[in-house]
Amino acid sequence: xxxxxxxxxxxxxxxxxxxxxxxxxxxxxxxxxxxxxxxxxxxxxxxxxxxxxxxxxxxxxxxxxxxxxxxxxxxxxxxxxxxxxxxxxxxxxxxxxxxxxxxxxxxxxxxxxxxxxxxxxxxxxxxxxxxxxxxxxxxxxxxxxxxxxxxxxxxxxxxxxxxxxxxxxxxxxxxxxxxxxxxxxxxxxxxxxxxxxxx
Amino acid sequence: xxxxxxxxxxxxxxxxxxxxxxxxxxxxxxxxxxxxxxxxxxxxxxxxxxxxxxxxxxxxxxxxxxxxxxxxxxxxxxxxxxxxxxxxxxxxxxxxxxxxxxxxxxxxxxxxxxxxxxxxxxxxxxxxxxxxxxxxxxxxxxxxxxxxxxxxxxxxxxxxxxxxxxxxxxxxxxxxxxxxxxxxxxxxxxxxxxxxxxxxxxxxxxxxxxxxxxxxxxxxxxxxxxxxxxxxxxxxxxxxxxxxxxxxxxxxxxxxxxxxxxxxxxxxxxxxxxxxxxxxxxxxxxxxxxxxxxxxxxxxxxxxxxxxxxxxxxxxxxxxxxxxxxxxxxxxxxxxxxxxxxxxxxxxxxxxxxxxxxxxxxxxxxxxxxxxxxxxxxxxxxxxxxxxxxxxxxxxxxxxxxxxxxxxxxxxxxxxxxxxxxxxxxxxxxxxxxxxxxxxxxxxxxxxxxxxxxxxxxxxxxxxxxxxxxxxxxxxxxxxxxxxxxxxxxxxxxxxxxxxxxxxxxxxxxxxxxxxxxxxxxxxxxxxxxxxxxxxxxxxxxxxxxxxxxxxxxxxxxxxxxxxxxxxxxxxxxxxxxxx
Numbered sequence: 001x002x003x004x005x006x007x008x009x010x011x012x013x014x015x016x017x018x019x020x021x022x023x024x025x026x027x028x029x030x031x032x033x034x035x036x037x038x039x040x041x042x043x044x045x046x047x048x049x050x051x052x053x054x055x056x057x058x059x060x061x062x063x064x065x066x067x068x069x070x071x072x073x074x075x076x077x078x079x080x081x082x083x084x085x086x087x088x089x090x091x092x093x094x095x096x097x098x099x100x101x102x103x104x105x106x107x108x109x110x111x112x113x114x115x116x117x118x119x120x121x122x123x124x125x126x127x128x129x130x131x132x133x134x135x136x137x138x139x140x141x142x143x144x145x146x147x148x149x150x151x152x153x154x155x156x157x158x159x160x161x162x163x164x165x166x167x168x169x170x171x172x173x174x175x176x177x178x179x180x181x182x183x184x185x186x187x188x189x190x191x192x193x194x195x196x197x198x199x
Numbered sequence: 200x201x202x203x204x205x206x207x208x209x210x211x212x213x214x215x216x217x218x219x220x221x222x223x224x225x226x227x228x229x230x231x232x233x234x235x236x237x238x239x240x241x242x243x244x245x246x247x248x249x250x251x252x253x254x255x256x257x258x259x260x261x262x263x264x265x266x267x268x269x270x271x272x273x274x275x276x277x278x279x280x281x282x283x284x285x286x287x288x289x290x291x292x293x294x295x296x297x298x299x300x301x302x303x304x305x306x307x308x309x310x311x312x313x314x315x316x317x318x319x320x321x322x323x324x325x326x327x328x329x330x331x332x333x334x335x336x337x338x339x340x341x342x343x344x345x346x347x348x349x350x351x352x353x354x355x356x357x358x359x360x361x362x363x364x365x366x367x368x369x370x371x372x373x374x375x376x377x378x379x380x381x382x383x384x385x386x387x388x389x390x391x392x393x394x395x396x397x398x399x400x401x402x403x404x405x406x407x408x409x410x411x412x413x414x415x416x417x418x419x420x421x422x423x424x425x426x427x428x429x430x431x432x433x434x435x436x437x438x439x440x441x442x443x444x445x446x447x448x449x450x451x452x453x454x455x456x457x458x459x460x461x462x463x464x465x466x467x468x469x470x471x472x473x474x475x476x477x478x479x480x481x482x483x484x485x486x487x488x489x490x491x492x493x494x495x496x497x498x499x500x501x502x503x504x505x506x507x508x509x510x511x512x513x514x515x516x517x518x519x520x521x522x523x524x525x526x527x528x529x530x531x532x533x534x535x536x537x538x539x540x541x542x543x544x545x546x547x548x549x550x551x552x553x554x555x556x557x558x559x560x561x562x563x564x565x566x567x568x569x570x571x572x573x574x575x576x577x578x579x580x581x582x583x584x585x586x587x588x589x590x591x592x593x594x595x596x597x598x599x600x601x602x603x604x605x606x607x608x609x610x611x612x613x614x615x616x617x618x619x620x621x622x623x624x625x626x627x628x629x630x631x632x633x634x635x636x637x638x639x640x641x642x643x644x645x646x647x648x649x650x651x652x653x654x655x656x657x658x659x660x661x662x663x664x665x666x667x668x669x670x671x672x673x674x675x676x677x678x679x680x681x682x683x684x685x686x687x688x689x690x691x692x693x694x695x696x697x698x699x700x701x702x703x704x705x706x707x708x709x710x711x712x713x714x715x716x717x718x719x720x721x722x723x724x725x726x727x728x729x730x731x732x733x734x735x736x737x738x739x740x741x742x743x744x745x746x747x748x749x750x751x752x753x754x755x756x757x758x759x760x761x762x763x764x765x766x767x768x769x770x771x772x773x774x775x776x777x778x779x
Contacts, residue, residue, distance in 0.1 A: 171289060178293040182269040189278070192290060196283040 005114035007083065009037065012108040015141075016047060016090050019115045020083030023054075028084070032152020034118040034126065035088060037109045044094040045105050046118070046126055048138070050149050051087035088115075089144060091134045092126065100126055102134035120160035127157055127169065132176040139180050139187075147187070150177065151194040158198075170199075220299060222250060222342040230721055231259065231337060233299040233344045239264055245725050245736070245747030246372050247347040248301055252338030254321075256307045258331065258347070258355060260745055262721035263300035270294065299344070302721045304744030305331040305355060331355055331743055349375040355743050365409035366760075367699075368735065368748030377737070377748045379406075381415040384697050384741050385641050388667045388677040390649075392684045392712050393701025396435065398732050400426055401753040402699060403680050404443065407645065411447050411595050412761050416641035416676075418595040419586075419620065421613045423604060423647045428453035428597040429463045443597065446758060451595045454586055456612060457568035460601035467599060471582045473615060474572045475517070476510035482615050483560065485661055489607050490559045495552040502546045514571065517564045521557045562607060586616070587623050593640055606651055613652060617644060617662040621670065628673045639674040649679040650686035658688035667691045684711040697741025701750075702729040712738070718745070 006028060007021030017037070021028055029035055029049050037045040063076055092102040118126070138153075139146050154173055158166050174195065181188035219242055225231035231250070235242060242248075242261060250257040268274035273294040278287055308329040311317035331354070352375040357364035364378035384406075391406070393399045404427060410418050420427050428451070429442040444451045455467030480500035487496065503512040519542060523535035534540035534550070543553035563569070586596050598616070600608055620642065630636035646652060646663060658664040667677050668690065679695065681687060685707035693715045700712045709726045713719035716738055722745055726736055733752070738745045751757050 167285075170285065174286060174289050175293060178290060182273075182294050185270045185272050188290075189281070192278075192282050192286050196281070196286050199283045199285065 005116050006035070007086065007115050009109050009111050009113040009115060010085065011111065014090070014105050014108050017088050017109060019086045019088060021086060023078055023080060023084055029086065029117045032149055033156060034123055034153070035115050036118050036122065037113050037115050039109060039113070042096045045090055045109055046092045046094070047088035047090045048149060048153055049086050050089050050144050053085050055082050055085065057082045089137065089141065091137050102131065123156055123160040130168065130172045132173040135173065135176050136180055139177070147190045147194050150191055151198060154195055155198045216345055216348065218343045218345050219248070220344045222338050222340055222344065223298070226337060227303065227334065230262065231301040231303055233301055235297040235299055239297040242299060242346070243372060244728060247352065247370055247746055248344050249347050249351050250338040250342045250344050252342035254308060254310050255338070256309050257303055257334065257338045258305040258307070258351070258744060259301040259303040261299050262302045262725055265298045265300065267296050267298055268294055300721065302718045302745070303334045303337065306334050306336070307331045307354070346372060347375065352377060356746070363413055363415055365413060366751065367405065367737070368750040371734070371747060371749055377746055379697065379737065379742060381409055381413045385410070385416040385643050385676055387671055387696025387740060388679065388694055389697035389699070389741060390679040390681065390684065390695045391699045392681055392703065392708070394704055395682055396731065397701030398750065399680055399682065399701060402701070402735060402750050403645065404753050405751055405757065407443060408446065408761060410643060411443065411450060414593065416643045417590040417593055418643050418645060419590055420597040420645040421609070421647060422597050422599045423609050425462050425599045425601065428599050429465045431463065440753065441758065446762065447595070451597060452589055454582070454596055454598045456598065456600050456603050456608065462599040462601055469582050469585055471586065471598060472568045472570050473583065475514045475569055476572050477583070477615060478513040478569065479509060480504060482611060483563065485614050485657060486563070486607065486610060488656065489610060490562065492559060493552065493555065495549060496556055499548050499553050499556050502548045506542065506546050516557065516560070519557060521554050563611065566608070568603070583619060587620060590620070590642055591623070591627070591640055609648065610651060613646065614661050614663070617666065620644070621662050621666060621675065624670070624673045624675045641674045643676055643678050645678040645680060647680045649681040650683045653679070653687045653691045655688045658691055664688060664691050667694045684708050687711065689714065696739055698738040699735050700726060700738065701735050702731045703727065
């Protein structure tokens, strides 16, 4: 379990949240990575990063055209006035007994709650029952980049497993995807094509 | 679909209970549809399937397999280039499928799960053992389908060797024995159909052997092509084919038509001849098409019987001279007293019609097996009587036509003999019912080329149609063997209890075999796609449900199975049995 938070929560509802992070490339989650948000009542929310945006501020606008030293550029990158924002979609939660639920979270996290990246063990725990029904949250949400997000997420899921375990996870997850999208041929083929790229 | 929930209803230890799919829809009229969860090649048209639904078990026949796709594009576009092999396989398994069309036929209550309290209570509530019933309802959605096990087949078609059960073949996929109940088989007329070369004769031999062995009925075979009595050679393989007389020397009598005839270089047990007095007008009327008789024939024949009586008319007419004239006192030529025209004038019949009939009947007059009445009754009457008595006594007779293979011989002799038999059985049955005599021995008359005797024009004139329609009550039924069932009169076809059909190519023939049966639309395609040899469809009243079987081979293994050690006994034993 990673003890180092990657940022704090800016805004949230029961479907997702935005978090603000410092720019530390090494520990910053990538697109599609799973993150967790521990709550004060020992519950924990799981989500996937589906967008990362780096907004400008007044100083950056000036520096963009100014003739400044390398140190000043680097200082403005690392010590930004406006944090890097990440958008997260919630895919499930864990109750106080450690049971994982692939349903909508009962209540959203609070502002400034800490966000942690999920390690492989946590990814395995979230998908350990072989059920990937939570993928519907991604596939049914028209505002999400569903194809790329599912692909990135499955890459992380498969990386957390090996051998037969990985094969079973792939079969179960794609089975769920096919079952959900078989009436939407173009979308399904896009997902499967993208997944084929990572195999 | 995951079958885990429903699998618990089966017996997972039994590999034969492996589910093959689940019910997705359908009905009694439109058949049931089953989504196949196994590769399509594991199930074939005609497969016998069982559907488990609650406390009931449904039995049906696969009548069609249909490929389907969740979206036509999944079937139309191959994605091997675009997707990885693993993903392609996953996609195909979930979006491409095969549906079975199942013709439901029977249902059987099997009660709650074995070993439970509910099961015990259900058993106690039964007044009689549950038996398969004609289907009245449908299984539920997602009811598990599986191929029938040996136990299922035995439940429906009986256990081989038990009672009158006779194994006629085996299910195609799992090779389970399928039986017909011979006692039921002989209760109504039945038919064996199939195109030329589809194995009708072998199948007939097998069934006849079963009837003879089981002794369910006496059998009279009109063996037009001399195939059934003595050993023969198969026309297609050239291999020897054992005759029924060879295997049942003490129980089968081979009669040859006409004095001195030989059947396959063997002397028959007796020679059959007819007295002229045996020939009746109806025997001649039945030859209308063969002799090209006119509409005036019945009137002329009636006049002959009126003039000479039923026993003498044939003899007298035969000996009339056609066209003989004499000069009268006035020097005019008039019909001679022994001429046909003379009699016609006397009897008030059109002379030209009488002369025409006489001319056309010359083919009958010249038949060597119709002989003048012998006052001592040393020959002909005895042979006919002998056949009837043998049949009454429980023996079996194969009437071989020897060299008399023309349609004329076949039509005349078979109808004449059948008429005599019909009269004899009616008499015995009436005695049994009215005067407490012995119960008649059931008799099966096997008729080859049946359409020649039972076509629309002839059916009303022959004894065969009467037997097919009415003689069940008199213990006589027909076994019709034919390659053109569409030529057989509908009314006769509708009376057939058991129908055994090999491959048929003609649509009309297929429709005829299926006439009057439920689910005939579903069975039509199956009949057209049977293997040309050794695959037959069992249908009709005589079998609990339609089923496709690989028929048994008529070989030494068949005889070993039927007769055991008896089948290999030597010639000396056979002769001893014959009394030599």
